[in-house]
Amino acid sequence: DGGITQSPKxxxxxEGQNVTLSCEQNLNHDAMYWYRQDPGQGLxxxxxxxxxxxxxxxxxxxxxxxxxxxxxxxxxxxxxAQKNPTAFYLCASSRATPQGRYGYTFGSGTRLTVV
Amino acid sequence: QKEVEQDPGPLSxxxxxxxxxxxxxxxxxxxxxxxxxxYSRKGPELLMYTYSSGNKEDGRFTAQxxxxxxxISLFIRDSQPSDSATYLCAMSARTGGFKTIFGAxxxxxxxx
Numbered sequence: 478d479g480g481i482t483q484s485p486k487x488x489x490x491x492e493g494q495n496v497t498l499s500c501e502q503n504l505n506h507d508a509m510y511w512y513r514q515d516p517g518q519g520l521x522x523x524x525x526x527x528x529x530x531x532x533x534x535x536x537x538x539x540x541x542x543x544x545x546x547x548x549x550x551x552x553x554x555x556x557x558a559q560k561n562p563t564a565f566y567l568c569a570s571s572r573a574t575p576q577g578r579y580g581y582t583f584g585s586g587t588r589l590t591v592v
Numbered sequence: 593q594k595e596v597e598q599d600p601g602p603l604s605x606x607x608x609x610x611x612x613x614x615x616x617x618x619x620x621x622x623x624x625x626x627x628x629x630x631y632s633r634k635g636p637e638l639l640m641y642t643y644s645s646g647n648k649e650d651g652r653f654t655a656q657x658x659x660x661x662x663x664i665s666l667f668i669r670d671s672q673p674s675d676s677a678t679y680l681c682a683m684s685a686r687t688g689g690f691k692t693i694f695g696a697x698x699x700x701x702x703x704x
Contacts, residue, residue: 517600517696518696519680519694519696519697520682520694567635580626583636585635
């Protein structure tokens with residue numbers, strides 16, 4: 478079955494540490510996205526990529542970095558510059574660009590906690 | 593004021609009830625409207641997609657858009673305990689480059 482795989486499901490980060498969240502899709506979608514979900518808030522866009530080797534900042538890109546070396550993969554690095562990284566991170570993809578005009582397919586998410 | 597407002601709930605209903613979930617928005621340019629269902633500790637899944645105004649029905653689910661009132665609704669008929677989840681509305685506009693704005697979600701509990 479086609480879908481999006483995010484790993485790990487749970488991740489713990491120490492202060493000052495960089496961590497990388499994995500996102501892989503086999504839907505043959507060109508566009509991929511990273512969202513952050515916090516209680517009581519709508520999903521907020523961190524980064525998105527419409528094509529390999531190209532990506533754009535979303536609304537809350539500070540303290541995050543991404544790469545898009547393969548169509549199937551869009552990893553997110555949460556750097557030590559991100560002061561409040563505890564959140565649920567969602568990776569998504571869409572068949573249309575820009576920005577999921579017809580809706581997104583989401584992964585199951587990664588819960589990141591600072592310890 | 594947020595661009596998209598959604599009552600967080602929780603909304604608790606008995607099994608078999610008709611559920612009404614709603615969102616209001618401020619940007620009159622929105623023309624693409626979506627509803628997502630999100631189970632606990634899972635990613636959202638696209639439930640309904642509607643373009644512009646009107647109704648769309650899919651099984652027990654009906655999505656309704658009233659652009660004049662800037663109000664969208666999702667109705668669930670014959671609700672089941674398996675419908676217990678958080679429901680997110682989302683919308684976008686061509687003029688905004690189709691940037692999708694999400695509501696914060698309404699948590700629904702359907703009691704057996």
